[in-house]
Amino acid sequence: MQFDSGGSDSGLQSEINITPLVDVVLVLLIIFMVIVPLLMKGYDVGIPPAATDAAPVQSEVPQVLLKLASTACPILEPPSDEGVPANCRVTLADQEIAATELPTRVAQVMSDRPADKRVLFLGADDRLNYEGVLRIVDLAMAGVPDLKIEFVEAN
């Protein structure tokens, strides 16, 4: 093929036909637009089976309890901004710490445990706001991604 600037006699079209490309891309766009809103994100949590609740199992590794009291961490309304309020204090394994320290502290406590023993028992006060509790869960899991959360009665 010759590239001649002035030649008007050749009927060749040098433009790429983008129609099939546009077609495929738009169909892909539609497919993703339909699927993406159906995908969900969240946190896997559990509740210890009621039967074993009565007789706590004494395992070789002690259970780690994270307590959320409505007095020390007053999230009673949905937080107005991101994260947890600065005045929120929680009790991790009998030590009172600021909630913002949770990722590092939980990682410390869980670091020497085998992966299947990384369980955090979370006793959250019933009066707390659900969104606030989820943000605490988020903080706890930020340090240990494969952490299992079990909700226990707060008392």
Add this chain to the structure above:
Amino acid sequence: MRLGEPSKMNAAINITPLVDVVLVLLIIFMVMAPQMRNGPEVDLPDTKKPSEQGDERSRILVSIDQAGQLWINDRQVAVEQLGEGLREAVGTDTDPKVVIRGDAKLDFRQVREVMVAIEQAGFRGVGLIAKPAGAGAQGE
């Protein structure tokens, strides 16, 4: 092509009707997609890094709306009938997973009671659905 010249074909395909049709389809899907969602409108809690919980069609959705009313998928149920409704929703699914879509304004008590009820119905573990902070109006 000028008049009088021996006809030279215009090889460019006119893509206008194609784009037209595709854009109309796009708009139709944009309008339909939120209505295909199961359950009531729930203002999901914002959190930083929720993990993947899969496609909502492969999960049993338990929604708790702002008024504290319970829904299994798109059917409202009473608290006492939650277990029964869940067993119905399982159907032939061999590995059913339950997720809770709870409204951000709820008290933790309301969510915990539903979790206990789900556990009593024989399901081990639930997913608490959140939306990543700053993700806009997902879940509405």
